Amino acid sequence: xxxxxxxxxxxxxxxxxxxxxxxxxxxxxxxxxxxxxxxxxxxxxxxxxxxxxxxxxxxxxxxxxxxxxxxxxxxxxxxxxxxxxxxxxxxxxxxxxxxxxxxxxxxxxxxxxxxxxxxxxxxxxxxxxxxxxxxxxxxxxxxxxxxxxxxxxxxxxxxxxxxxxxxxxxxxxxxxxxxxxxxxxxxxxxxxxxxxxxxxxxxxxxxxxxxxx
Amino acid sequence: xxxxxxxxxxxxxxxxxxxxxxxxxxxxxxxxxxxxxxxxxxxxxxxxxxxxxxxxxxxxxxxxxxxxxxxxxxxxxxxxxxxxxxxxxxxxxxxxxxxxxxxxxxxxxxxxxxxxxxxxxxxxxxxxxxxxxxxxxxxxxxxxxxxxxxxxxxxxxxxxxxxxxxxxxxxxxxxxxxxxxxxxxxxxxxxxxxxxxxxxxxxxxxxxxxxxx
DNA sequence: CTCGATTGTCTAGCGCTGCTAGAATTTCGT
DNA sequence: ACGAAATTCTAGCAGCGCTAGACAATCGAG
Numbered sequence: 001x002x003x004x005x006x007x008x009x010x011x012x013x014x015x016x017x018x019x020x021x022x023x024x025x026x027x028x029x030x031x032x033x034x035x036x037x038x039x040x041x042x043x044x045x046x047x048x049x050x051x052x053x054x055x056x057x058x059x060x061x062x063x064x065x066x067x068x069x070x071x072x073x074x075x076x077x078x079x080x081x082x083x084x085x086x087x088x089x090x091x092x093x094x095x096x097x098x099x100x101x102x103x104x105x106x107x108x109x110x111x112x113x114x115x116x117x118x119x120x121x122x123x124x125x126x127x128x129x130x131x132x133x134x135x136x137x138x139x140x141x142x143x144x145x146x147x148x149x150x151x152x153x154x155x156x157x158x159x160x161x162x163x164x165x166x167x168x169x170x171x172x173x174x175x176x177x178x179x180x181x182x183x184x185x186x187x188x189x190x191x192x193x194x195x196x197x198x199x200x201x202x203x204x205x206x207x208x209x210x211x212x213x
Numbered sequence: 214x215x216x217x218x219x220x221x222x223x224x225x226x227x228x229x230x231x232x233x234x235x236x237x238x239x240x241x242x243x244x245x246x247x248x249x250x251x252x253x254x255x256x257x258x259x260x261x262x263x264x265x266x267x268x269x270x271x272x273x274x275x276x277x278x279x280x281x282x283x284x285x286x287x288x289x290x291x292x293x294x295x296x297x298x299x300x301x302x303x304x305x306x307x308x309x310x311x312x313x314x315x316x317x318x319x320x321x322x323x324x325x326x327x328x329x330x331x332x333x334x335x336x337x338x339x340x341x342x343x344x345x346x347x348x349x350x351x352x353x354x355x356x357x358x359x360x361x362x363x364x365x366x367x368x369x370x371x372x373x374x375x376x377x378x379x380x381x382x383x384x385x386x387x388x389x390x391x392x393x394x395x396x397x398x399x400x401x402x403x404x405x406x407x408x409x410x411x412x413x414x415x416x417x418x419x420x421x422x423x424x425x426x
Numbered sequence: 427c428t429c430g431a432t433t434g435t436c437t438a439g440c441g442c443t444g445c446t447a448g449a450a451t452t453t454c455g456t
Numbered sequence: 457a458c459g460a461a462a463t464t465c466t467a468g469c470a471g472c473g474c475t476a477g478a479c480a481a482t483c484g485a486g
Binding site for chain 4: 007036037047048050051056057194
């Protein structure tokens with residue numbers, strides 16, 4: 001009955017093209033350069049086409065942010081196990097191609113996750129800005145939060161709560177995770193804004209991990 | 214020879230009026246509502262007058278941010294000594310009129326400063342956004358940084374380095390201050406973005422202070 | 427295979443933004 | 457009181473997000 005499959009597939013492709021193009025422009029020239037006219041020209045369609053996929057520019061940014069959360073989660077997961085094992089080379093996903101930080105001989109799982117987080121923010125500043133700085137209408141810290149958001153938070157929590165498995169204070173673990181996340185987020189944004197001494201990045205990370213362990 | 218004093222004074226008044234109005238609109242309706250037309254109408258002048266005081270809108274935001282740093286420094290200083298003493302009521306500056314947090318019976322100086330920081334960010338979210346989130350062209354972490362910026366950082370550093378006065382590691386103190394600031398900034402922004410559980414604010418602050426002490 | 431209907435796309439334009447050139451006005455020194 | 461200088465305003469430009477209505481391509485039925 002429905003051989004509209006091709007049209008649907010083409011439409012989905014264009015959907016992804018819009019997001020990838022928006023992301024690429026944002027990453028190279030900043031989000032201010034991502035205008036509807038510019039984006040439409042880049043995908044070789046007219047502006048109204050964008051609005052047949054997304055309700056508006058905000059929704060495009062939100063979609064990029066959501067993808068970012070999924071990629072961040074994957075990066076944290078990958079580096080989490082790698083860091084716990086030996087700190088081996090990282091494969092797959094969005095991280096490949098970036099000159100990721102040290103990959104130290106032996107690093108705590110907490111340190112590996114923290115480093116992965118800051119590496120992600122540094123490697124994809126525009127996506128990170130879409131996730132946190134630009135006020136997308138994504139809700140947080142509630143059951144209504146989209147899945148990728150809660151997943152990312154979950155990896156952070158797991159990396160904190162591995163030492164004391166059954167010590168009971170799960171409420172405290174949630175709070176510790178929030179503080180951990182806040183510290184990482186602060187380091188990420190202040191670093192991106194050139195508000196911290198660039199050379200001391202590793203020093204700050206080590207200190208943070210030491211204080212939280 | 215120069216009785217232009219009145220004109221100069223009026224001009225300075227108008228300068229302050231512009232900043233105060235911009236800040237007020239931003240604080241009540243967000244920075245998006247601060248347009249040059251809106252601002253010009255509010256001060257009862259035409260738009261070009263704004264450009265005889267500031268090079269552009271960005272410079273207005275930057276000026277508000279700079280004022281914010283001075284006020285933050287004062288708030289931290291005040292609450293720092295108050296917290297070290299007994300945690301008494303706070304007076305003066307921008308904090309008056311706000312229902313500042315607890316004012317606990319006895320709190321560490323570190324805790325008092327941290328609380329003052331988060332209170333400031335919560336009480337003046339638009340100013341705090343101008344200081345950090347909006348990408349003003351203010352430089353940091355260099356000798357060229359404007360004085361109020363280095364002052365605010367200095368208060369944080371002092372609150373961290375009071376225990377071990379002459380233990381030598383001043384380099385480490387600088388790094389500890391950066392991490393402290395990053396954690397506070399992360400808590401402030403994530404809280405403002407409703408990304409943390411509102412009820413656990415005190416819990417997070419206590420945990421952070423305990424980990425850094 | 428053709429034709430009407432449906433779907434998809436584009437052109438053109440609205441109200442808004444930050445910003446500025448040049449005209450009109452006010453204020454000043456003589 | 458008048459010409460010069462400083463100040464302020466009117467009007468407009470290019471670009472923004474977004475949308476209505478005209479146009480073109482594709483589809484299903486006869």
